[in-house]
Amino acid sequence: MPENKNLTASVAPMMDWTDRHCRWFHRQLSQQVLLYTEMVVADAIIHGPKERLLGFDPAEHPVALQVGGSDPDKLAVAAKTGEQYGYDEININIGCPSDRVQSGRFGACLMEEPDLVATCFAAMQAAVDIPVTVKCRLGVDDQDLDETLPRFIETVAEAGCTHFIIHARKAWLKGLSPKENHTVPPIDYDRVNGVKARFPKLQIVVNGQIETISQGLDLCEQGALDGFMLGRAAYHTPWILTDIDAQVYGRDAFGQSREDIALALIDYAKITQDVDRTTKALIRHAMGLFSGEVGARLWRRQLSEGLSAKLLPSDVLQQALDAMSAMRDAA
Ligand SMILES: Cc1cc2nc3c(=O)[nH]c(=O)nc-3n(C[C@H](O)[C@H](O)[C@H](O)COP(=O)(O)O)c2cc1C
Incomplete structure (x- = not known):
């Protein structure tokens, strides 16, 4: 039986990919894996067709709603609405580099505004009883990560955030497409490990280029991390999810074909x-x-x-x- 009882494995939020049908499918492959929605913008949650944006099948639990935005009041309403819909966690996107998201002043560009992220987090967490978590990058553009990454984590943690998912690469906000931003900036797991070493009480989940469950487990062991999140590999090779219940959560081996x-x-x-x-x-x-x-x-x-x-x-x-x-x- 593995010793990783407290680790979490999750499938990343992915626009156009992790809709409710995808999540239902992934749930057939693992009863335990934590599933994330696509990012839903706070304004859309407030003004848009709620059932279409937020509705999900109870079979998807545990499932986290990822929201995007940078207005604390709107994010608080969005978080509350997500809680009322029955989500198990609300996550805020501080990692998306697209132009559309930048022009709305949210996503990865918020790595440069830790105080604002802290205010957003505090407003959201005050509005709900379920956990609010942050998914972020190592940093953006020419930020000096030795300085900016610990400052970001510390500032947001001081507002009460205990759970960070870190995509282990920078985002380059100018000159790279969102797709290139998932491959070009080099992956740097040591930075994530450094965050955990510096803030050992925080839950730190690593994301980025993890292809198999055993690779995820190795990364967690190397950095004493609290979990790993799979993105593209879960989508393109979903059968890897069938290893999760046994290898990460110590449950029975997957028995279906x-x-x-x-x-x-x-x-x-x-x-x-x-x-x-x-x-x-x-x-x-x-x-x-x-x-x-x-x-x-x-x-x-x-x-x-x-x-x-x-x-x-x-x-x-x-x-x-x-x-x-x-x-x-x-x-
Ligand atoms: C098609 C696609 C859509 C994505 N959409 C989102 C999103 O809505 N929110 C988010 O935080 N990250 C998004 N991401 C980033 C992933 O969540 C993840 O951080 C990234 O793909 C790195 O993990 P991987 O190397 O395991 O794929 C997206 C990635 C892809 C490929």
């Missing part, structure tokens, strides 16, 4: 697609289900073709599964 999960997705699609046109995104989320297996390419091609043909999601999945069975029978 990829075909079992595909069948569960078909049942889910049948229930949701009549009332929710966004269910078609499930097809995209499921592209990686067979990744690394014989037939992975056939699965992806069947899903892509079914998506282009605008078939019902349940039919697309069923046809892809039938094609996989036929391929296996013929082998």
Whole structure:
């Protein structure tokens, strides 16, 4: 049995990716992993279609709502609304580098405004009884991390924040696209370890370029960290999530096959697609289900073709599964 009882493993907030259908799918692969929503802007939560933005299936628990913004009052209302919707945690995005987010003065550019982040955090935490957490970068642009990173963490921690998820690279706000900002600035896990060493009472979760559960566990061990968060690897190779319950939480090994999960997705699609046109995104989320297996390419091609043909999601999945069975029978 592993000794990592107190570690957490999570799937990162990812715009257009970790919608409710993706989270439902990921939940089939791990009962324990903490799931994050896509970022939802505080203004949208306050003025937008709440059910569409915030509604989720109870099966997704534990699930955290990530919000974006920099107005403490609005963020407090957004956090409260998230709590009322039943989320288990509210997280604030201090890591997104996109121009749109910068022009709204939130996301990664707030790494330069620790006092404002502290005020936002305090307003949000005062509004809710569930934990409020911060997801941030190491810093931005030419910040001197020796100085700015500890100051950021200390300032926000003084406002009461005990839980930080740190994407272990800087964001470059000028000259790089959001995509390049996930690859170009070098990854630096030692900086994250340094934060934990300096603030040992804080919960520090590492994020960035983690490909497997064992890599996540190794990083936690090396830095005495409190958890790891998986982003792109969870999306593109979701089967890695099936290692989490046993390896991170000491629960029983995952007992289902990829075909079992595909069948569960078909049942889910049948229930949701009549009332929710966004269910078609499930097809995209499921592209990686067979990744690394014989037939992975056939699965992806069947899903892509079914998506282009605008078939019902349940039919697309069923046809892809039938094609996989036929391929296996013929082998
Ligand atoms: C498509 C995509 C969308 C993302 N959207 C968000 C977001 O809404 N909020 C956020 O904090 N980070 C977002 N990120 C960053 C991820 O949460 C994560 O920090 C980053 O991908 C690094 O982790 P990884 O190397 O494991 O993918 C996004 C990343 C990707 C690839």
